[in-house]
Amino acid sequence: MQYIASGRASLATEVAGDGETVVFLHANVCDRRMWRAQFDRMSATHKVVAYDRRGFGETRAEPEDFSALADLVAVLEATAGGQPAILVGCSLGGRIALDAAVRHPSRVRALVLIAPNVAGAPDPVYAPDIEALMKQSKQAEASGDLERLNAMKARLWLDGPLALEGRVTGPARDLLLDMNGIALAPHRSDQTSIFNPSTTGFMRSRCLPLSSGVNSTSPMFRIAVATSSRQSRARRAMKCLT
Structure with missing residues (x-):
């Protein structure tokens, strides 16, 4: 494990393998350990990266306002060798991945999204x-x-x-x-994360090829299927939001 500096934080990060970079972004009830099985398997064919966001796992941070997206960019700068990466995000991790694709498209090769939050989307209505x-x-x-x-x-x-x-x-x-x-x-709980207020407008005007390089037979697609309860949900997560 290594620590990557971002502002007043040291982000606990694991890196393994060689090849195209895959960065795993955890859900808001987890830390990087949620990806252990996928991390270990994908390390045989890719360079895999998983890190704890501020407030989670082994990351250390002094109190300050911060941007979760800026933290991801710091991780990409330290691990991706200047090349675009595949981002795999679950829940709030999916929101950060979407924000990265909109704000920093040159850094993102493809997205695998599992039940992502979307900035600017309407509040959910529950049964x-x-x-x-x-x-x-x-x-x-x-x-x-x-x-x-x-x-x-x-x-x-x-x-x-x-x-x-x-x-x-x-x-x-x-x-x-x-x-x-x-x-x-x-x-x-003594820090405030600053998120982009809305990405939905950007997604409508700059629809990205989110499934670029990730087809139904690829290992990255199987991660989404394995993590989602239904294959149809995983397929929808791979599509560009409209």
Whole structure:
């Protein structure tokens, strides 16, 4: 592991393998460890990079306003050798990948997006049963009950809101609780991330070839399929947003 400087942060970063660079961007309830299986497999054919964002995992940061996109650019500058990289992003990691493709297209070879957030998109509208779970999560956060909040995050984002609680057990659940427990620690919440206010307008006017170089038989596409619950969702994630 190495630390890459960005502002007043030292971003904990793993790099392995040789070839075209693939950068993994984790979800907001995880850290770089969520990509362990994909990281290890892809390192046989690509140069793979996974890092912890500020507030997650082993990254160290002094309090300051910062840009998650600027942190990604620092990682790309340190690892990609001046060449465009494939960005693999899940959830908020997908949003950062999209922002990079819009703001720094010369740095991005292709995107693999799994349930990405999109800056400027309308707020989600949930079905009543899911909305009830979201309210319980917000109540746990407001009460300061971090153990309950961590359990609610696992309920929502690991089991799935329409599945039985505890559907996923064993090492996978232990890992998520550990990763998100680190992120929820009080000393990790003293910084403000500055995101691009909207990328949807840019995406409409500058639609990028998001699946460029990534077809249905490529290893990168199989990552999206394996991570998504349905192949159709993974295919949609590979398409340009309109």
